[in-house]
Amino acid sequence: MFQITDIPRLLPEILLLVLALLVLGSDIFERWGRTPEAQLERVRSSASLTCIGLGLVFVIALLQSGYVFRLPDDVPANLFTNIIRNLQSGGPAGPTGAETLPPIIGAFATDHLTMIARLALIGAAFLTSLLCLDYRPNAHPAEFYALILFATAGMCLMAGATELVLAYLAVELTSIPLYILAGYFRNDARSAEAGMKYFLFGALSSGILLYGMSLAYGSAASAMAGAVTANDLTQLARIAELAGQGGAGGGVLTLGMLFVIAGVGYKIAVVPFHGWAPDVYQGAPTPITAFISTASKAAGFVLLLRLLVSAFPALAGSAALGPDLGGWTSLLALLALLTLLVGNLAALPQTSAKRLLAWSSVAQAGFMLLALVAWAAPQQFDRDQGVAALLYYLVVYTLTNLGAFGALAAVALAVGGDEIADLNGLARRHLPLAVLLTLCVLSLAGVPPLAGFFAKFYVFMAGWQAGAPWLVVVALATTVVSLYYYLRLLKAIFIEPPAENTPLTTPPGITAAVALAVAGIVVLGLFPNLVLNVFSRVQLVAGL
Amino acid sequence: MVPTAYYIILSAALFTIGVLGVLIRRNAIVVFMSVELMLNAANLALVAFARERLNVDGQVLVFFVITVAAAEVAVGLALLVAIFRTKNTADVDEVSTLKG
Numbered sequence: 001m002f003q004i005t006d007i008p009r010l011l012p013e014i015l016l017l018v019l020a021l022l023v024l025g026s027d028i029f030e031r032w033g034r035t036p037e038a039q040l041e042r043v044r045s046s047a048s049l050t051c052i053g054l055g056l057v058f059v060i061a062l063l064q065s066g067y068v069f070r071l072p073d074d075v076p077a078n079l080f081t082n083i084i085r086n087l088q089s090g091g092p093a094g095p096t097g098a099e100t101l102p103p104i105i106g107a108f109a110t111d112h113l114t115m116i117a118r119l120a121l122i123g124a125a126f127l128t129s130l131l132c133l134d135y136r137p138n139a140h141p142a143e144f145y146a147l148i149l150f151a152t153a154g155m156c157l158m159a160g161a162t163e164l165v166l167a168y169l170a171v172e173l174t175s176i177p178l179y180i181l182a183g184y185f186r187n188d189a190r191s192a193e194a195g196m197k198y199f200l201f202g203a204l205s206s207g208i209l210l211y212g213m214s215l216a217y218g219s220a221a222s223a224m225a226g227a228v229t230a231n232d233l234t235q236l237a238r239i240a241e242l243a244g245q246g247g248a249g250g251g252v253l254t255l256g257m258l259f260v261i262a263g264v265g266y267k268i269a270v271v272p273f274h275g276w277a278p279d280v281y282q283g284a285p286t287p288i289t290a291f292i293s294t295a296s297k298a299a300g301f302v303l304l305l306r307l308l309v310s311a312f313p314a315l316a317g318s319a320a321l322g323p324d325l326g327g328w329t330s331l332l333a334l335l336a337l338l339t340l341l342v343g344n345l346a347a348l349p350q351t352s353a354k355r356l357l358a359w360s361s362v363a364q365a366g367f368m369l370l371a372l373v374a375w376a377a378p379q380q381f382d383r384d385q386g387v388a389a390l391l392y393y394l395v396v397y398t399l400t401n402l403g404a405f406g407a408l409a410a411v412a413l414a415v416g417g418d419e420i421a422d423l424n425g426l427a428r429r430h431l432p433l434a435v436l437l438t439l440c441v442l443s444l445a446g447v448p449p450l451a452g453f454f455a456k457f458y459v460f461m462a463g464w465q466a467g468a469p470w471l472v473v474v475a476l477a478t479t480v481v482s483l484y485y486y487l488r489l490l491k492a493i494f495i496e497p498p499a500e501n502t503p504l505t506t507p508p509g510i511t512a513a514v515a516l517a518v519a520g521i522v523v524l525g526l527f528p529n530l531v532l533n534v535f536s537r538v539q540l541v542a543g544l
Numbered sequence: 545m546v547p548t549a550y551y552i553i554l555s556a557a558l559f560t561i562g563v564l565g566v567l568i569r570r571n572a573i574v575v576f577m578s579v580e581l582m583l584n585a586a587n588l589a590l591v592a593f594a595r596e597r598l599n600v601d602g603q604v605l606v607f608f609v610i611t612v613a614a615a616e617v618a619v620g621l622a623l624l625v626a627i628f629r630t631k632n633t634a635d636v637d638e639v640s641t642l643k644g
Binding site: 164165168169172176179180183186187189190192193194195196197199200203204206207208210211213214215217218221222224231232233234278279282283 | 552555559562563566572575576579582583585586587589590592593594596597599600601602604605608609612615616619620622623624626627629630631636639640641642643
């Protein structure tokens, strides 16, 4: 049953939707002039409203999570403490501070996994809106920012969905705004093409995902004897429970799982479902590329984790070479192998910096899959470590890629292109931006003491514990290969002579976003325990 | 009553035709139609499974899918119009300036 007390548990999503409507409304109800100054003012107002709003939502979500501060029980009640107490009772720790509440009507879990994903996703949206501050969307700027907010709300729902209907709707609520955003500059042939390709592949993938869901539902329905009166057959935990009772639905369930992996595989762009990613990442407006390649992928990974672990635990299998090889962990291990090889090798010959980073994002998904493979480990402790490694990698990767694409956006605005040659001599033309971009690139390559190194380290540990040392060896080898193309970027920045010697000017919004992201990478790299302590709480997740 | 397996076989056939249509046909409008076919194949399977056990969950999901599919096609057609204005073609192979 949905109760009125469940509303605080949904607060971040509700706030995101309200903010989106507010941004749209503020643009519609204002009488804007037709002069260029008025147009600029109009863009500024939507952009700053989005930025400030997202910042507030992030702070409220952080307060609700109780990760930085939890209100003690013996504080005297007044208006202020009551608000915080109500907020935190809807958080992942629940009203008592110890037990996680069951999912709302069995459909939406507000556990630690959802809360951490929410914070990462809202943070990514905040940085994206900072990147967009100095971008000029065309005629109707408010749409652009509202679509970012709708997509963010969809991603948060994706992260918490424990039921097929909600999962499908959340995937679509995320995807449809992103199709529009990728093709937003419709007079630019590259952007329109990116939007079209993203749409075609996205529609195909949601069809495949839905078919997988229908088969999973069908196997659950078939496993029941006689007429079904309870209406909980689309809940992931129920599907797993009914599959455990056996029956004729085994083959159908496996087929459904394959379709679900393929459908979500498109969203997270793993080989062989990556065909759209380089084109879309290159063609879309750069801040949107940053958003798609980080937040959308992170939400996809959390959804994949939840779907596989909650609905198909019996099919987990093993990733160790030998007679036991099978189940979805071995399938994910195979996908990880392909993704690592194809992503890293295809990045080598690229001449466009944006496309190089696009292929590097494909390759990074391979490392994240390694953390999911950890579910093959026999010990629950190792599985939990795998989930913590996945979350750490997701957060670090989100910050790093947002920083890298943000720096590219700044260069593209100043120089007018995003080829590697446009980065030539950046260190002489704008040293701070060159240093920030360098830190991002080094973190992507996994150079200590930046956060990217620890992210890779934990993921390799998880893969090793899962009994897949062969995969870890391949991942290590491809990491070395990846150094080559990352160093190509650094060579252009520091060694190549610049085309002109004039200093560059960069917009303040983008610089602030990139600086924030880099600060995050450095802090997480120096003090990984700050967040790992929080991430290890995910083991308390109900039904996971 | 027609056995559920027949519906599932029909839905698998429709789904296969849809996937092949998306992969093989080059006209964007036909590709959209093929995507619709895939979604409706899934809908048919959901309704068949739901009818077999007199359970409403699958049928509820179908209503949502129909609504979402309409929204999705609206966005797809808008993107197609944007492409058509610059390129004067609805052929998805012609839209390929991004490569590599």
